[in-house]
Amino acid sequence: MGGSTGVWILGGFQSDFARNLTKEGRDFAALTAEVVEGTLASAGVNAAAIEVVHVANAFGEMFAGQGHLGAMPASVRDGLWDTPASRHEAACASGSVAALSAMADLRSGAYDCALVVGVELEKTVPGDTAAQHLGAAAWTGHEGQGARYLWPSMFAEVAHEYDRRYGLDDAHLRAVAQLNFANARRNQRRGGRVSGRGRPDLRHSQFRREHRHHGEFRRRHCVRYLTWMLRSSASS
Known part of the structure; x- marks a missing residue:
């Protein structure tokens, strides 16, 4: 980063909140794939350029029986294999904490490009x-x-x-x-x-x-x- 402490957002993507992915038969893998692909396309960045991944999720285990979501981006996108990744849970602040963690990584100089993903599935139960x-x-x-x-x-x-x-x-x-x-x-x-x-x-x-x-x-x-x-x- 050449000594700079600046952090820039290169692109972003939001899936359609009106959809019921459970009724569509789609799970966390499908949702993560959609969001990752949309974000990389918006940013104009190849998956190979991503050096660290931060995933925000609060209640995956409860609503879908799915934990270890930090590994999900690499599971659905080959270019992210061997990329350090972690999952952040902080209730409704999960996304903010994931973003702050990515910013800390970038400002430290350890990485030049980070992918931040937020995923939740909550229409799985009454x-x-x-x-x-x-x-x-x-x-x-x-x-x-x-x-x-x-x-x-x-x-x-x-x-x-x-x-x-x-x-x-x-x-x-x-x-x-x-x-x-x-x-x-x-x-x-x-x-x-x-x-x-x-x-x-x-x-x-x-x-x-x-x-x-x-x-x-x-x-x-x-x-x-x-x-x-x-x-x-x-x-x-």
Whole structure:
């Protein structure tokens, strides 16, 4: 790298989040192959140029009985054989941790070109079972006891504590939810686009009438959680 500490993103690929890969009969191998090929094509980089691989995955063992996903890119792409690879699990921060790890590798000077892949399959089980699987991200036996949907429950606890310390304006939460929906609608491969739902009405009166899931959290607050639950594809 000639002494430079700069890191550049050469290309990227996102699979279609609206697809149900399980119903298509596709597994982690098929998904990984699609994402790896799409990413290399976007970046204009040959597999032989990749010197290190970082794979992000949070719940492969639970949803698909598949671990050791760091080895999957080389299993589906011959040009990646003998390339150092690792898998990173950090719940919903798995992708960020994989990217940070790749950046650290590049900045160290040990490698010049890294491939970062994020893969998840979560439409393999019914919704309630999926919620239980996702609950493994909490401190088992200590957090979210009795919560049916642990993630929005934990978000509600964080919101409650933030409100206690600093105050929390409901208008701000509505604004965040509105912005999140607007940003999501810009993604032509988003999962929710097949529902046919239009832009949500997050005006104060409508928002107040909405059913509360946990404490002060309403359905529109839980956009991030619901989006996670619906994911069955990957990005890199």
